Amino acid sequence: MEKKLKIAFFGSSLVSAYWNGAATYYRGIIKEISRLGHDVTFYEPDAYERQQHRDIPNPEWATVVVYENNEESAFWALSQAESADVVIKASGVGVFDELLEEQVLKRRKENQLVIFWDVDAPATLERMDQNPDDPFWPLVPQYDMILTYGGGDPVVNAYTANGAKLCVPIYNALDPETHFQVAPDDRFSCDLAFLGNRLPDREARVEEFFLKAAKQSPEQSFEIGGSGWGDKHMPSNVEYIGHVYTNDHNAFNCTPKAVLNISRDSMAKMGFSPATRVFEAAGAGACIITDYWLGIDFFFEPGKEILVAQNGDEVADILKNLSQEDAKAIGQAAKKRVLALHTYANRAKEVQKLFAAHFQEINAGEI
Structure with a gap:
């Protein structure tokens, strides 16, 4: 029997692509994860004028929670996400990244899957290599898995060498309902x-x-x-x-x-x-x-x-x-x-298999 998962996702923005190149990647993946039967809440800060430059209204396939750009609101968002089955912290939120990366791990509940989703893995790894004191170093082995925007074997090998339990690239793709051929302009x-x-x-x-x-x-x-x-x-x-x-x-x-x-x-x-x-x-x-x-x-x-x-x-x-x-x-x-x-429907199925394998491993049910 399939298990519907409650997923909390901390990212830069789902509703605005303004200074936010990952927006369409988030949208494509999350929409298709939702179609597989899961409940996604996306937490994003009110930062960089993204809310003033929205591309889409709040979608039907995810709940969007916009929190204020201050530490108190970031902690409030973290508290709202604590009941989720899966907590995902994406790279490059833009504000309070270090706090969020540390706190999603500190607040981990029993049988909760906690993921770091790196949408700029080459830059993250380069930053870490240049700074032995980077605060992300000791956190890498604590995440249940690292998912990445891409990078192939070089990224997988680098994250594994840095202590990651599991690293899997989830590549960019196409949402054919959003991007398609139109008349010239x-x-x-x-x-x-x-x-x-x-x-x-x-x-x-x-x-x-x-x-x-x-x-x-x-x-x-x-x-x-x-x-x-x-x-x-x-x-x-x-x-x-x-x-x-x-x-x-x-x-x-x-x-x-x-x-x-x-x-x-x-x-x-x-x-x-x-x-x-x-x-x-x-x-x-x-x-x-x-x-x-x-x-x-x-x-x-x-x-x-x-x-x-x-x-x-x-x-x-x-x-x-x-x-x-x-x-x-x-x-x-x-x-x-x-x-x-290369559609997001293909990518979402890959993600669901990873979720399923994790929860089966800890005997917390099957998807």
Whole structure:
């Protein structure tokens, strides 16, 4: 007999993608976990103006609890979550991360499954390696399991070496009900578009793969969306369009001849960490050009379902030789691949199997 689990999830935000690249990942995973019969409450702080820039209302498939950005409210949220069967602390909440990571363990109840879900494992591991006194070091072995946004064997091996009982990558994927092909929108008409917030460990790669390619391709048009790029010097053929709300992502992906994926430094170095937007763009039938990272062929077939560049020069060359017909064929091949193998429904089943194995092991019932 299946057991319905009560799940408490501490993350950055479920309802806002503003300065919150993990939003669609959370939404896709949690919606499908809910469809498997489980009850999810998502706890998020009122921080970084995310509540003023909501993309979605509170969803039917999860209860959203927004707590104030202070320590007292964080402790209140922790007390509300104590009765859950499963307590999940995600990385990068943005405020009181160390407190939450410690307290979900200190407050653990008998037979309660406590998980750390790392949505930026390469960066977390790099931070820990650089600081032997990092407060997360002694906590790693105390979690029942570490789930990650990606990273493959390099991340699994690193977490295991740091004492993790179990580490499993739960990769980004597609929610076909949210990201799909739509009619082109003139606002996003260009040859190459890139969407991503301006972050310290991404900016140099954006300069190399996007701005350098634009400078070398004066006859081509480029668009960049995301927060923080307003004062960045760019070539004249690049248009900055600001924050792109999630309800415009489909049109943003469908309209340009191609869209560019640029990994953050740490994810590119670790590999096996495709960004959420890769699957979203593929679901919309976009022709994706990506920077190179180890493990691309685990998700897509280079040359047929995705185009791969080692640097900005190669991005410019690809774009110069890419016809509209070829771009459409590559986009449709990518769409077919993700619908078959890389949806959040697939990922949620993987998560449920992990839950089931844990509770069976402690004889607390079966899912």
